[in-house]
Amino acid sequence: MSSRRSRSRQTAASMITDDQINDLVSRLHQLLPEIRNRCSDKVSAAGVLQETCSYIRSLHREVDDLSDRLSELLDNTDSTLASIIRSQLMQ
């Protein structure tokens, strides 16, 4: 089973060309917030993967913080809908 899987992985890797991988890597590189700060020529796969991992981890942390905050807000305010309507009227 594992040999079949590794063999299929090899054939799949040989079918995907280097250009396609480069294209995917560059597209991912554009999404990362690093590119806006410094024009990095580090289009190496390892660097992009590293940045991607750290960026996804930070996004996860942000979502966790936001969900904790939301849970607190939902617990505290019983009349959540009333407060929302109030803010809508204030706008």
Added chain:
Amino acid sequence: MASSTLISDPVTNIMERARDSSKRRKKKKIQRQSSDGGRDQTTQNSSNNNNQIIPWKSEVQQQVYSSKLLQALRNVRISPGTSPPSVPRRGRAVREAADRVLAVTAKGRTRWSRAILTNKLTLKFMKSKRRQRGTAVTATGNSRLKKPRVSILKLKTKNLPAVQRKTRVLGRLVPGCRKQPLPVVLEEATDYIAALEMQVKAMAALADLLSGGSSSSSGSGTGTGAMILNQLSLRQPPSS
């Protein structure tokens, strides 16, 4: 696709429930997506990727997501009446509901969205068994497993062991991509990052709104805040 057919009924139930609530908006979104796809159809792969990336940034997608998020959050608020009101557990429930809504908004086109939905369902059905085994298989608990798997394929430069190692790490972060080859993981990560950014933006706007905060301070704040308010005005709460 095989895994989705095994647990197809509950998944389709969830999807049908979501579909019933936002039928009209979905038709508009499909029209917009087809028009976007027609414009940049250079190659098949790039058009598929563009169709996946561009809709996440559109406002229609954010509307859909925020409306479903509100529904899910209301259910989260109502159901755990007996559970202890400890903040970490509620936070985890909110996070899981947000992930589930995100996956539903992706409409199962991507691997990570299908993985999130099937993971949540298996957790629901086999909750007691998981407690006995002691393994926690959640989308957020991947950082606990720290086994470096290095597979050495020295055929091409992209198959360096360093790259493979980082691919494994990234595959653990993105749900459902643990043992996928590099191009699949890259593609899934691209879509996942766009989806996560939208999730962060929507949840931040919702949190600002709920805290009665400065939704009128920045331009983008009013945009997302007004969107959420539109969603609220259109539907009635289930029990209040």
